[in-house]
Amino acid sequence: MEVKLNLLIFSTVLQCLLVLCVAQDFDFFYFVQQWPGTYCDTDQSCCYPTYGKPASDFGIHGLWPNYNDGSYPFNCDSSNPFDESQISDLVSRMQEHWPSLSCPSSNGTTFWSHEWNKHGTCSESVLNQHAYFKLALDLKDNLGILQILQGAGIQPDDGSYSLSSLKDAIKGEIGATPYIECSTDSSGNSQLYQIYVCVDTSGSNVIECPVTPSGKCSSSIVFPSF
Ligand code: AMP
Ligand code: AMP
Numbered sequence: 001m002e003v004k005l006n007l008l009i010f011s012t013v014l015q016c017l018l019v020l021c022v023a024q025d026f027d028f029f030y031f032v033q034q035w036p037g038t039y040c041d042t043d044q045s046c047c048y049p050t051y052g053k054p055a056s057d058f059g060i061h062g063l064w065p066n067y068n069d070g071s072y073p074f075n076c077d078s079s080n081p082f083d084e085s086q087i088s089d090l091v092s093r094m095q096e097h098w099p100s101l102s103c104p105s106s107n108g109t110t111f112w113s114h115e116w117n118k119h120g121t122c123s124e125s126v127l128n129q130h131a132y133f134k135l136a137l138d139l140k141d142n143l144g145i146l147q148i149l150q151g152a153g154i155q156p157d158d159g160s161y162s163l164s165s166l167k168d169a170i171k172g173e174i175g176a177t178p179y180i181e182c183s184t185d186s187s188g189n190s191q192l193y194q195i196y197v198c199v200d201t202s203g204s205n206v207i208e209c210p211v212t213p214s215g216k217c218s219s220s221i222v223f224p225s226f
Helices: 001-023 035-041 084-097 109-119 129-143 145-151 164-173
Strands: 028-034 059-066 159-162 179-184 190-199 221-224
Touching: 028 035, 028 109, 028 129, 035 179, 035 190, 059 109, 059 129, 059 221, 084 109, 084 129, 109 129, 129 145, 129 190, 145 164, 159 164, 164 221
Parallel strands: 190 221
Antiparallel strands: 028 059, 028 190, 159 221, 179 190
């Protein structure tokens, strides 16, 4: 009787531990969008995709599982590599919204594969490959960051805008503070590079970021044309 009870307790504890392990895969996502004009300006050697110049819009960089302490898991499952056949119905949206800008020109597969293998495999307990890429595309559509900025009079026109005006405009619409990453242009100005929005582990809710990357923009930043 006592042995049975002990076994029961042991297996219950084991199950709880297993659930905890799965649940603690990661704490939240950074959803990161990138301004192509700044990627091209910063890296100087950007190359447009083989299928043509991307629209003047933010592109997706990635959906990155992260821990609350600021560190992040990566390359979590080499047995589940990127497989484009699983997302064939998403490819035309991917080409439009997740363009590769590195050189030489490519159709995007290498960039998407890098993002899945490095980051996507770390949230595979929640999202399979199709769900992972679809979530990123849907987040981009639903957030509508460029439209939000334009609605606040903030345009990609090589003009300077206060960092707080960008943050306030986005926070006012999505209900959470974005983290803005800047780079330095050839004249030494701080320019808008990437916008990070935090999303809970289910992928359904935008949340305040538990932690933000380090790095600072000036109080006034350039929004380059593209
Ligand atoms: P790059 O696109 O080369 O500018 O890379 C973006 C930077 O963000 C690199 O330094 C990455 O190491 C870093 N990075 C990538 N994933 C994460 C993450 N989940 N959390 C914080 N930093 C990250
Ligand atoms: P990650 O490892 O996810 O932090 O991404 C960083 C890597 O992605 C770096 O090697 C960057 O050069 C690359 N990268 C960032 N943006 C793009 C882009 N639009 N197209 C292709 N590669 C990119």
